[in-house]
Amino acid sequence: MDAAYYTIGMAGHIDHGKTTLTKALTNVDTDRLKEEKERNISIEAGYAPLHTNDGTHISIIDVPGHERFIRQMIAGVAGIDLVVLVVAADEGVMPQTREHLEILQFLGVKRCIVAVTKIGRVDGELQELVGMDIKEALSESIFADAEMHFVDSISGKGVEQLREAIFTALKDVEFRDRFGSFRLPIDQVFTVQGQGTIVRGTIYEGIVRKGTQLTVLPSGKSVRARNIQVHHKDIEEARAGQRTAVNLTGIDRAEMNRGDVLVASDHFLVTKTIDVAVRLVEGIRYPVKQRTPVKLHVGTSEVMGKIVFFDRNEVQESGEEILCQIRLDNEIVVRRGDKFIIRRPTPAETIGGGWVIDPKGEKYRFGESTVAMLQKKMEGTPEDLVVHALEEHILLNRTQLIQLTSLDGAEVDEVLRSAGVSDRIIATDSEKYTLVSMVNKASALLLSRLEEIHQQYPMRAGVNKAELRQNLITYFSKSFVEFVIETLIKQGKLRQDGQFITAAEFLPHLPPRWENRLQEIISHLRQDGLAVKKWEEYFTGAPVPEDMAAELKNYLLQSEQAYKLTEEMIVHRSSIEHAVHLLKEQTGVTFDLKEAKEIWKVSRKYMIPLLELLDQWRLTEREDNKRRWQ
Incomplete structure (x- = not known):
């Protein structure tokens, strides 16, 4: 025991x-x-x-x-x-x-x-x-x-x-949680000759052992517990509920203050805005108005701030619990459920107290909808808290969930397990978690956006992955969008070909509205054989939108219906295939530029890029002034 x-x-x-x-x-x-x-x-x-x-x-x-x-x-x-x-x-x-x-x-x-x-x-x-x-x-x-x-x-x-x-x-008091993450709010800091910096406080939760690496918050300074004492007796470990002195190495007395918190994990958030439930004392002398300066006492810290109401601008006296926010001048370390006192700095008086609903509050609109949101957050079960955190932040790892919900590791693990079984929460490949509903929402947005792009640019081979990701970056993080894309590919709803993403059933095609006119342009290109015109010339006088020239060119090149000769010219696939067949049939193992010119009957401006294209395809290899068939 x-x-x-x-x-x-x-x-x-x-x-x-x-x-x-x-x-x-x-x-x-x-x-x-x-x-x-x-x-x-x-x-x-x-x-x-x-x-x-x-x-x-x-x-x-x-x-x-x-x-x-x-x-x-x-x-x-x-x-x-x-x-x-x-x-x-x-x-x-x-x-x-x-x-x-x-x-x-x-x-x-x-x-x-x-x-x-x-x-x-x-x-x-x-x-x-x-x-x-x-x-x-x-x-x-x-x-x-x-x-x-x-x-x-x-x-x-x-x-x-x-x-x-x-x-x-x-005997009837349930003693404190020794299984939680170690937390000791510091109420005394001093030095002893030959020993260095010593802090004292009552351990709120967890266990600290001699030699443990610790962190001082909110500064984030890393320290080590060189020695531990309880009532002047050296011990190997101290645990929740004990009044403890810890001799620290790695920090000077001047770097610490009463109100700092000593922790042994990254489960704790540093914050300046807390969502709270407050009750006022009976008989306060002056009303508490919107943004009244207050002195917050929580743990061992004392910080100035302002109280922010969302459903009133003043309260004189009230037995009800008021859901509001305290915005602080300096950072503190708190968890959900921590109790606090608020005092008026002048005239000095205790005006109320309460508990922390959310240690990492955001800026909210004034109105009943915010109060309703805080009420829901206040009454939430552990699963509700995890779900709310994921709704706000989309993608979180286990440590971030512990920080944002103020649940301990075992509670978070149980929520992730049970919610995972019920298909409410899903783990990503990056050891992070998100909501299935959020993945479905992002998937619907992504597929809808992809469909719009396919309709707008039907000749494109797909959408560049980076471009598609950028379309959703306003709503979701890059890593979350990556996960959604990979999930949709695994589900067979998306297809990836190199850098391009398409809907699974999509194939590039000519837009129905312009199909006949574009087919005419393709026919003209085929008819010109190897002696093609500059690409833009095929559109002179053609009744199609200006941007259609670039779209059709890319479509023909990506679908390998045509090949690029120069920046300004492309040649139809059938023309190239016919030209290669003629050249191979009428030459030996090797051939030179003159032979090719006589067979193809085109000028030098076509000859050079055509022969370089054959080299590029590894059909030929250049040897001095000749080319050898491969």
Whole structure:
């Protein structure tokens, strides 16, 4: 049985005893900064191990409670499995208590235990009143049924019971996905003399092993995990749910920041536009207008951006989920389902939170149709997500599907397998995937366009493959069009002859409307034998379109009904065949120019290209002033 790894958070108003309670539970003082000691408040989140007897690994995060340190608080609770909401018995529920409650719910924390601290300062009647105050504050939240424990961190009263309650509550928590692609949002970056750059964070998913090659996003910098620690102990690997420090090689401290993400695969996208589902807090002071500047907190990152609505221009207060978009000033790393908080930068306040529907949003039109599209995307099954990604991008490989859907590799593989069986998704020869419906659509467009070209230019041997591809490049990528063409050839719907593509049943032919007149021109060419005129002269006075001369010439040459003598002259096949027959019949093994001229009875301007044509066909070979039959 694998060991379980959990992270719990201490949250609540400033000076309500979070740090003291953490020390009582773990015997670790999480206020480590000089400023924290001097001011007796937590500025940065502190971390401590909570030891158990059954091998469960628990990290406690003591998050700052002061309003000015909300940023650190949000970064600290990102990724926790259970929260201990700390309320001082002598003060009760305070403003930061309520704000922390809102943030915890937006971040998807589902389990809460209330710890009423400093009970030694109040009598039993006041404890009861504080308990009622807390229950009322929680009544409209998802923590309405949270257990409540009264403790005194100094004397230790109630601390053991709280510890046992934490252990019990965590037994019902599904621990994090160690099978996913490794992801660690970084909340601390520092250096240690002789060791180099070290980062800390809570592993969201996957496993990291000592020596593993990793990537820092969004910069894309490649690094290696030289050493891994959990609560100051060296370990070989760390996994989802663990509070972890990773010593990195290949990067300087100055190249990394809080909010960067450490990953072990190319399954993660860097993005500046995210499609989201947002809920606003109750009682915000000012309405949220279209393109209101907001500060997005997701994972451990804090980025400025603008909120973009598609079905409204302003919202004051709403209990409904609003489907919209956040366009950011800087790149972040998120996946579908990640929770976030949005705050107004000035006046500073939490205005809402939600979750990421699509980590790679596009620019959409304002209107209900966009909201309907987002709704469909939000409610989609894994197969719906894969299909939607393929509808938008046409041709994707497995890694791109993982990136765009935020599904893990196993889920994508299952969708590809099941959808492949149902003939909904098809694999291409380039290890990419596309929709059968998209192949059918492209095939219909290609065949329709080819039919148009055949009708417009019936004398052509076909369409150059590059030209045909160019006709569809507006709608589809080059590689996708190549795949569609190859598929249609295999299906017998297209035929390829060298560089030319034709519909399977198509054969070059004279256009019915001009057939009789063009046949007359061909007859004149045949009648002229070897002493042909310049090609354009055959069309002098002929009532046919101007472009028909070039089309007919190419048709005759490609179908080998005629052969090219010079750039300006062609000769009919029957004339050439007759001329070769005469020459062969009336000469010996070799012959010279004079003999040929007497037999063919044509001038030098025809003789030279005719004899070069025979050389080209390897019927003859030139030897000084003679030619030898082959």
